[in-house]
Amino acid sequence: MALKILSCATMLFFGMMIFLMIKEPYTIDMHDANGNLVPEVELFNAQNYQLKEGSIESIVHSEYVARYKDFDKLYVIHAGHKTKEGLRGILTSDEGTLQNNIMHFMTNSHYYRDDGVSLEGEDIFYDLKQEILSSEKPFIFAQKQSRSHGLSFVYQMKEGTISATNIHSFIQQLGKTK
Numbered sequence: 001m002a003l004k005i006l007s008c009a010t011m012l013f014f015g016m017m018i019f020l021m022i023k024e025p026y027t028i029d030m031h032d033a034n035g036n037l038v039p040e041v042e043l044f045n046a047q048n049y050q051l052k053e054g055s056i057e058s059i060v061h062s063e064y065v066a067r068y069k070d071f072d073k074l075y076v077i078h079a080g081h082k083t084k085e086g087l088r089g090i091l092t093s094d095e096g097t098l099q100n101n102i103m104h105f106m107t108n109s110h111y112y113r114d115d116g117v118s119l120e121g122e123d124i125f126y127d128l129k130q131e132i133l134s135s136e137k138p139f140i141f142a143q144k145q146s147r148s149h150g151l152s153f154v155y156q157m158k159e160g161t162i163s164a165t166n167i168h169s170f171i172q173q174l175g176k177t178k
Helices: 002-022
Strands: 041-052 056-066 072-082 087-097 100-109 109-113 118-121 123-125 132-137 139-142 146-150 152-156 161-167 167-172
Touching: 100 109, 118 152, 139 152, 139 161, 146 161
Parallel strands: none
Antiparallel strands: 041 056, 056 072, 072 087, 087 100, 087 109, 100 123, 109 118, 118 139, 123 132, 132 152, 139 146, 146 167, 152 161
16 A cells, blocks of 8 residues: 555656646746836846956946846946056946846936047947947037037947947147147
C-alpha cells in the first residue's frame, strides 16, 4: 500500500514538473486605476557611475527613476561626462527614457561643454554605445563665436563633430587683424 502511494505521488510529481516546464512563465504587468503601468522599481535621487580604466567616465543623476520591464523612465536628469580631451560636458533634461542602450531626452534638453560648445533642443537621443547625440527636431548649436539653428542634427561626441540639416548660422567676428 505504501509503495502504491509512493509511486502515485512520484508520477503526480513528474507530471506536474513536465507541465511546468512546457508552460510559459507568468508575466505580471501591473496597472493602476487609470490604466497606467506601475513601475517594478522606484528610485529617488539616483546616481549611476560609469567607470573606465580606473577613473569615472560619466555620472548620471536623476531625481526620480521608474524602472519598468523593458525601459527606465527618468525625471530631472543631470548627466556629466569627460571627453577624450579631458573637457567636461553636462547634459540636462526634464524627462527621459532609457531603452535598449538609447537614452531619449524628451523635454527641455541642454548640453554644455567646458570649451563653450552648447546644444539645446527637444527629443534628443543619445546612443550609449556609439556616443552619438541626435535629433529630428529643431535645435540650437553654439560655439565660441557662432550660433546655428537647424531642423535636425547628429553630433559625434567622440570626435566633436556635428552634421545638421537646413541650418542657419550666425558667425561673429572677434577682431580684425591689419
